[in-house]
Amino acid sequence: MQTITLAGYADVREAYRQHDLEQALYDAGGVVMADSLLVLHGADHRRRRRVENRLFRRGTFRYWERAFLRDVVTDTLAPFAAAGRADLLELGYRTIMNLTAMVAGLDRPTGSVEEVDAAVDALYRFAKKFSEGATIVHTTRDPGKVRAEVAAALEEFDALFLQPSIARREALLTRFAAGEITEEDLPRDVLTALLRNWDELGIDRDVLRRECAFYLQAGSHSTADAFTHAADDFFAWAKREPAAADKARHDPALLQRCVYETLRLHPASPVAQRRALAPISLRGGTEIPEGSFVVLDIAAANRDPKVFDRPEVYDPLREVPADVPRWGHAFGGGMHACIGTELAGGVPAPEGHPVSESERVLGTVTLMLEALLAAGGRPDPDAAPQRDPHSARDHFASYPVVFEG
Ligand code: HEM
Known part of the structure; x- marks a missing residue:
């Protein structure tokens, strides 16, 4: 099969918007990804996305940020800061775990601190395992072994979290149908949305399980990864340009x-990665034959010198063209564009127009970085960060930091 790699910013943007390019990155990760939103195509994808999009309406996350997000971030950080050290990966996962579980519709115990901690530990373990399953294509371990571990984790996840969460929601939906409670009393999460639209979506219990597992890992892994890299880049910038970095802290x-x-x-x-369902001609001249495999090289496109001046340089003060987001293609585009963009990345302030505090949506990653810096977090001078040896991707396996007030 022919493989075509697109590495220019404009080509990637155009490719994202092609309806005849279907998802192909997760073919090997079916154990957790089969029939999830990210792999559906055409009418099936549109139906599922319409149902799930309702949870991600504009304004929802502005409210979340004001109501509780900041507290989740600082409360998760507090015990680490008090102990004087943390690993950014663990801190990142712990912060985002509760949020993604909430979005997915997985109830956590509300009892003792030990119970809550144990639930977050379990979710953290599941999210890491599901993420390994989804990105199996990049694994350097035995794929068969990874698949078996993911399948076992799914069973455990089902019994511990999903079944109790389904039972509670089904009871609520029965009461809703009987007029005993109102729309306001129903949880606003993916699981409830899927249960309410069961017949229209034509899904079964296995699909439901994978969709919730997919959300848990899609939201948490990318956010924890972005947080760790954001801190690493910031620390390096603060060394190179202390005055500018100091301004950013405040x-x-x-x-x-x-x-x-x-x-x-x-x-x-x-x-x-996408597969061409029909021949496609891109405006820049690239011809994509039907059946070919298309690699959208986001990392390269995000360093396209035609769009980003001095592309290799980390420069938060850079200027970018008006129609280009500062994150380039990091949140994807077209039909599969990240549904959690606003939750993770917030809403960019319009250039030259300061936004009032009540209007601002900073996003979870910025809130996390802000809290880390405010608590005096800096790289542990005695323990260097480690890269992930089991992934060909640009991930850290550990990033020790210490806190000084
Ligand atoms: C910094 C954090 C994040 C990054 C960088 C990120 C990145 C992405 C990217 C690149 C895609 C598209 C993949 C493709 O086209 O093949 C995507 C899709 C998706 N993301 Fe995110 N994501 C982040 C956070 C989140 C969060 C917090 C959630 C939910 C709680 C989430 C849920 C999803 C879902 C459900 C999709 C699939 C959308 C669809 O197929 O229609 N993501 N994300």
Whole structure:
């Protein structure tokens, strides 16, 4: 099969918008990804996305940020700061775990601190395993072994989280149908949305399980990865340009640009892959024959010198063309564009127009970076960060930091 790689910014943008290019990155990751939103195509994808999009309406995350996101971030950080050290990967996953579980519709215990901690530990373990399953194409381990571990984790996840969450929602939906409770009393999460639209979506319990597992890992892995890279880039920048970095520490809009610059340089998904269902001609002249395999090289496109001046340089103060997001293609585009963009990345402040605090949506990654820096987080001088030896991707396996007040 012919493989065509697109590495220019404009080609990738155009390819994302082609309806005849279908998802092909997760063919090997079917154990957790089969029939999930990210692999559906055409009418099936449109139906599922319409149902799930309702949860991600504009304004939802502005409300979340004001109501509880900041607290989730600082509460998760507090015990690490008190202990004087943390690993950014663990801190990132722990912060985002509760949020993605909430979006997916997985209830957590509300009892003792030990119970809550144990649930977050379990979710963290599942998210890491599901993520390994989804990106099996990049694994350097035995794929058969990874698949078996993911299947076992799915069973455990089902019993511990999914079945109790389904039972609670089905009971609520029965009461809703009987007019005993209103729309306001129903949880706003993916699981409830799928249960309510069961017949229209034509899904079964296995698909439901994989969709919830997919959400858990899609939201958490990318956010934890972005957070770790954002901190790493910021620390390096603070060494090179201490005055500029110091200004950013006290300016959330500028810190958000730091995060966008990190997303551009270290996209959590460095490539997207698609299969051509029909012949396609791109405006730049590339011909894509039917049946060919198309690699959208996001990491390269995000460093396209035609769009980004001095593309290799981490420069949060850079200027970018008006129609180009500062994160480049890090959140994808077209039909599969990341549904969690606003939750993770917030809403960019319009150039030259300061946004009031009540209007601003910074996004989880910026909130996390802001809290880390405010707590005096810096790289552990005695323990260097480690790259992930089991992935060909640009991921850290550990990133020790210490806190000084
Ligand atoms: C910094 C954080 C994040 C990054 C960099 C990121 C990146 C991406 C990218 C590149 C895609 C498209 C993949 C493709 O076209 O093949 C995507 C899709 C998706 N993301 Fe994210 N994501 C992030 C956070 C989140 C969060 C927090 C959630 C949910 C809670 C989420 C849920 C999804 C879903 C459901 C899709 C599939 C959309 C569809 O197929 O229609 N992501 N993400």
